[in-house]
Amino acid sequence: MGSNRCAREEILSTPSEISPPFPFPEISTTREPRGEAPRVCRTCVLPSTFPGIRFNEDGVCNYCADFQKNRPRIPITRERFRQKFLLLLNRLGERTASARKGSFDVLMAYSGGKDSSYTLGLLARSYGLRVLALTFDNGFTAGQALRNIQAVTERLGVDHMIIRPDPGVLLHAFQESIRTHPYPLKALERASSLCHTCMNLVKSQMLKQAVQMSIPILAFGWSPGQAPLSSSVLKLNPSMVRQMQRALGQILGPIMGSALNRYLLTERDYRLLDQELEDYRGSFLYAVHPLAFHEYDEERILEEIKAFGWTPPTDTDANSTNCLINGYASLVHIAKFGFHPYAFELAGLVRSGHLTREEGLTKIMAPFDGETLKRIKKKLGADNENG
């Protein structure tokens, strides 16, 4: 495909600014393809290159059509999960008050990006929870994101810990993820291989820490486009955790070898998990995505977190406010699969009215910073590769 060749050439040449490999059709006229540009759904931002997509005669994709069917139930479901979260907090309040189990109510995956900064504020201030923020520094965290992490945790009065894995181990995992794309195709609709590897290690590390520190809730700042609403307050039963860890081992084991064991739960952790389940009388362990059942308005979020001392980084790509490798991972994904790894999330935000279609398309079409890409490629050893 010509556009893929174009992407590879651009990745290799690294001019000062790189546009996505294919220009999208003009926003107002998306019903017919023009040249090699993919057709884009008339009501969201998914392109015709997205797996399994179909368009009706009005140029609307099957994902939008399904969403319309379920739309009337969304406010009710959102409220149901908000109530479920409140009920969980009540149960934990009663139980921890009597048992004074752990020192924290919530372990929050804190990248320093805008969504996780906002979620941290929501949990610490609006809900008044005892939050421990955990940052998994993948070696590509933007300098401004690290400064934001310090500023926001200090302003919110939140305890914070940072885990910085062996850079050599992560670098190898990222290089191999980009080279082999070891994830199910369905997973690659939602994010790049590199992002999946990073997020899987984050989630696994979160589980380990929560179990070892007896923290009953894991919180994530996933946007409403990333987290399915019906899974926004999810009980992690031991057998499901074990099965998911086993599946992760099958994917990352061949890439990471025994180094992966550092990030997976041990048998001792599973015994602890069983014990916690008993101590908390069933209310252990939950994964919560608060932004799925809360208002999500990007402007308001930015306004609020700026008041916490958060400053937007200037060297990340348009779809990340913390990670420097995200842009390169996105370009590789586009070159390999023909669609932007953020298209699915952005389409979800557009459908649900959290972003306008124009805003979604702008994020997809935003150019990548050439200087950042050059630095990342050098670090990955990808600066001398041939097309």
Added chain:
Amino acid sequence: MKTAEDLALEMAGARGNCPEDPSPMEVRRSLRDFITENFLFGDWNGFNEDTSFLESGIVDSTGMLEIINFLEETYGITIEDDELVPENFDSLNQLGAFLARKLREQPEDEPSGR
């Protein structure tokens, strides 16, 4: 020989007193279509109804969340915390059996989806 899913779907079909209830065949087709379209990209060949979604590598942990979401949205069921175990979700037969049980237990005035 009937699978656990067949038997369970027959039970689900036995409710049959609501015009919006899906028939056992519709439920079966809907589940299989969902897995085929979303996780197998249209190609059912080589896939077994007892194959573990997670261990075979066709579904990751977030994919599991999508399956849960699909069941709740499509059939109007509410999945309880302690039901979130692989025994209910990790193969087509397990999904079918679980869904049929939920549909049977669901109060009759609740919507049961398409």
